[in-house]
Amino acid sequence: MRKRGEPITVLTAHDFPSAHVADAAGMDVVLVGDSLAMVALGMEDTSEVTVDEMLMHCRSVARATKSAFTVGDLPMGSYEVSPEQALQTAIRFVKEGRVQGVKLEGGKEMAPTIEKITRAGIPVLGHIGLTPQRQNALGGFRVQGKTCAGALAVLEDALAVQEAGAFGMVIEAVPAEVAGAITTKLSVPTIGIGSGSGCAGQVLVQVDMSGYFPPGRFIPKFVKKYGDVWSESYRAIEAYRDEVKGRQYPAQEHTYPIREEELEAFAKATEES
Numbered sequence: 001m002r003k004r005g006e007p008i009t010v011l012t013a014h015d016f017p018s019a020h021v022a023d024a025a026g027m028d029v030v031l032v033g034d035s036l037a038m039v040a041l042g043m044e045d046t047s048e049v050t051v052d053e054m055l056m057h058c059r060s061v062a063r064a065t066k067s068a069f070t071v072g073d074l075p076m077g078s079y080e081v082s083p084e085q086a087l088q089t090a091i092r093f094v095k096e097g098r099v100q101g102v103k104l105e106g107g108k109e110m111a112p113t114i115e116k117i118t119r120a121g122i123p124v125l126g127h128i129g130l131t132p133q134r135q136n137a138l139g140g141f142r143v144q145g146k147t148c149a150g151a152l153a154v155l156e157d158a159l160a161v162q163e164a165g166a167f168g169m170v171i172e173a174v175p176a177e178v179a180g181a182i183t184t185k186l187s188v189p190t191i192g193i194g195s196g197s198g199c200a201g202q203v204l205v206q207v208d209m210s211g212y213f214p215p216g217r218f219i220p221k222f223v224k225k226y227g228d229v230w231s232e233s234y235r236a237i238e239a240y241r242d243e244v245k246g247r248q249y250p251a252q253e254h255t256y257p258i259r260e261e262e263l264e265a266f267a268k269a270t271e272e273s
């Protein structure tokens with residue numbers, strides 16, 4: 001259990017085993033992020049992933065999270081058309097995805113949508129600053145709020161998202177000083193990613209922080225690699241390959257016994273045929 005005032009720990013996980021370890025390790029929130037597209041499905045960006053794909057992964061994660069609050073990310077195209085569309089999608093996330101809350105990207109333009117969903121009793125986590133679903137409009141995965149005007153725009157978004165009823169908001173790739181200052185002006189928590197330690201909580205993608213990617217792959221500056229799951233998996237798979245090829249695996253202890261007389265009878269029965 002998290003103590004009052006302590007930073008909120010959030011981890012993006014996409015399937016049952018990763019969510020299971022995140023929950024066991026005491027994460028406050030597990031987010032089924034649409035980074036799913038890039039991390040688990042091998043897509044170029046997050047714009048391709050569908051509601052049905054997200055829902056399958058939400059269900060998988062939700063089966064594993066016993067104590068972590070579980071949030072599902074509304075994918076691009078499933079909530080921008082109207083607040084009604086967004087509410088319908090959010091309801092599917094709760095009913096079919098079995099999550100407890102939803103996340104959606106956008107600032108003040110999404111306020112009516114956030115209000116609509118929260119009024120229906122579904123907790124909403126906002127997402128401002130760098131909004132990856134809009135990377136084409138932002139000119140790529142670019143740091144936001146780097147100028148006075150840019151920082152003021154992020155602040156305006158934060159206040160609008162809070163006012164609309166969001167229980168918190170992700171602030172992605174905003175200079176630490178700006179994200180910290182915005183955090184002090186809000187009453188709901190900010191969950192930073194690439195936005196410094198002044199946020200009320202932090203989020204990272206589990207695959208990134210545990211090092212489950214090949215050496216040399218590009219990772220954003222904000223990622224700290226706390227583990228080397230790629231190397232460990234690679235080592236294990238190589239050893240398995242070698243032992244199968246060398247007939248060392250499976251060994252006697254990995255097999256099931258049969259009584260001598262049954263085996264003899266079996267040999268006799270098959271000899272005759």
Ligand SMILES: Nc1nc2c(c(=O)[nH]1)N[C@@H](CNc1ccc(C(=O)N[C@@H](CCC(=O)O)C(=O)O)cc1)CN2
Nearest residue numbers: 035038039046132141142143173205208220221222
């Ligand atoms: N796996 C993984 N995939 C992801 C995310 C993640 O968390 N991890 N999060 C979302 C994408 N977000 C980013 C944010 C920043 C960058 C990035 O590359 N930023 C430049 C900064 C560019 C600039 O200076 O403007 C850098 O060098 O860090 C890439 C994807 C979705 N996909």
Ligand SMILES: CC(C)(CO)C(=O)C(=O)O
Nearest residue numbers: 012033034035170203205
């Ligand atoms: C990591 C985070 C919070 C930011 O891009 C996210 O939204 C995701 O996992 O999809």
